Amino acid sequence: MSKNDIKVALIGNPNTGKTSLFNQLTGLNQKVGNYPGITVDKKEGVSKLSSTQNAIITDLPGTYSINPTSLDESIVLKTLLKKDIKESPDVILVVADVENLKRNLLLFSQIKDLEIPTVLAINMVDQMDRKGITIDVSLLQKELNTEIVLISARKNEGIQEVKEAIIRCHVAAKASPLCGINHKIDPDYFDALKVISPNYSLYELWLMVTQNNYPDSITKEEKDKLVAFKKDISKLKRYQHKETIYRYQEINKILKKTYIVDKTKAKDLRSKLDKVFTHKIFGYVFFVFLLLLIFQSIFDWASFPMDLIDGTFAEFSSYVKSNLPSGIFTDLLTEGIIPGIGGVLIFIPQIAILFMFIAVLEETGYMSRVVFLMDKIMRRFGMNGKSVIPLISGTACAIPAIMATRTISSWKERLITILVTPFTTCSARLPVYAILIALIIPDTKIFGFLNLQGLVLLSLYALGFATAIIAAYILQKTLKIKTKSFFVVEMPNYKLPSVKNVFFEVVEKTKSFVFEAGKIILALSIVLWFLASNGPSSFDNAEKNTIENVANQNLSDDELQQKIASAQLENSYIGILGKTIEPTIKPLGYDWKIGIALITSFAAREVFVGTLATIYSVEADDEDTSTIKQKMASEINPDTGKNRFNFPVGMSLMVFYAFAMQCMATLAIVKRETKSWKWPLIQMFGMALLAYVSSLITFQILS
């Protein structure tokens, strides 16, 4: 960023096309950052306005007015009031939707009164003919005392004009209030306010008082004077109310002269589609069908690129291993770093596919109908109509599912959805369930046709969903998070999705996963690798001792390697940890070997099977688990002399994996999405506690 770049803030009501315009202006020169201390993403990009002039554009969250009712909206206010810091905008670009101009102009009129240079972009003008709208632009320009550009962000029309207007506006740097609104309400009162500081416009001072939001640059003395205005709170409220009424009166007056809608021209495709999509029966049928499609695609279609990534990294790792001199560095590279990066990238297909769907649903306007359909049901459990999508996608994988909560605008509803989504049965649990079910549930039919093993698996899915819902209900009652229940269900018009917007959405989500959650996943996987492949002196002797111990057994090379791997794991730091926790997990029916598998499978649940295979020194293959299954079936519990993996232990383990978080990628993504370590840690320990207690009860009752 260079010093003479113009800082431009994009502001507007939700769904007016801010992001579309942002994409047109900046192309791929975007990055997502953080607003300090809160959970909302900050999108910034560079736009080339002319051959000599660049602009830094910020896409602010959608807001209906400058008086915030939500966290998202408060960012807009904060950005505008911080005149002093480097982030404050030079020019404001207000984006309005031509079909809802009146409502959009309320926000515009407030911004205008801040006396910051402002350009008004009236978007979606491609719809004007169809809706029978005509605008007298030059008169409107004069009345609003501002630069106006008619644009279609979707059709890439008027973008150049926007750029030129920004430059003109910046050069002129003139900014006058729209109507001096407050002054007319009570001249004496507002004159007294105005004289407090010459550095701020009257409206800014008024906002500081009413919104209790003071910029850092304000002096102590000025602040004291402003605070004094809060004494008569009822007057304050009355004037705020008057202000809104007055603004609407002015806007109406102006629009009457400049904005004409010929109702007979407006065709009504929308109401026909709404009849279907929000229908009491068809609406749900269509939605279920859509969920199945999404589910199918992240489960099935994603598996091909995922296998490809998996295979490529495995090959790359063994290629590097055989081409570098052996040593600690090579081990770190081939067993820690390369598989770790592969373990991050493996999530990309699912994330990309899910976000392609979500972007299309948002773009077409269908998502608002989902909220309409599902909100009543989900709200009872403290969630949002949109929570259905994460909960269903969670059956494939919690990572894309948790990212999908970003479309939920209420922070409390979003947080609850994030916290409960990992309870749904993700595909990483399947290998664990599959092997345990095969071991402890007989392969018989009940009622002549129902396969008992299948039924148990189905119950585990049901258990996951039920737990998610119950947990959400409890969290709703216990989480103390203030949310204003101010709720506008706005149904945007149906639109064909813009390919560009969908593409940018997918790129942005993938990037934010790889670079933010990815770091944590990589770091954790290297730590786990280190702990599993290093240990105290007994680790160093494991290989030598094993070779001596089995010298007379005539083992094949493979068998010998398996025995060594097993001995090394047993004597590694993780092995020692597994043994240390044995007393704690004994009441659940587990021994130290299972303990080791519990620890390693924190990387990802499916690692459980592979770890047991290593410990039992047998071959474990992703496709063929029969050897490890046999080994588990014949494993004896020395205390009882009976099978280790009997019914109570198997059930206890399945319950454990149903409830425990056991997934470092989930930990990482929750950290990314909530922007703090607080929630992922609460979630991890909460789920672990629930898992422990439930498994304990299960084992004790069954045995």
Ligand code: GDP
């Ligand atoms: P934001 O919420 O303000 O960021 O708005 P978006 O950029 O996400 O756009 C909301 C919807 O309006 C999307 O479905 C866009 O494809 C659509 N849209 C944006 N600009 C135009 C336009 O110029 N014409 C039409 N017809 N639709 C548009």
Ligand code: MG
């Ligand atoms: Mg947007």
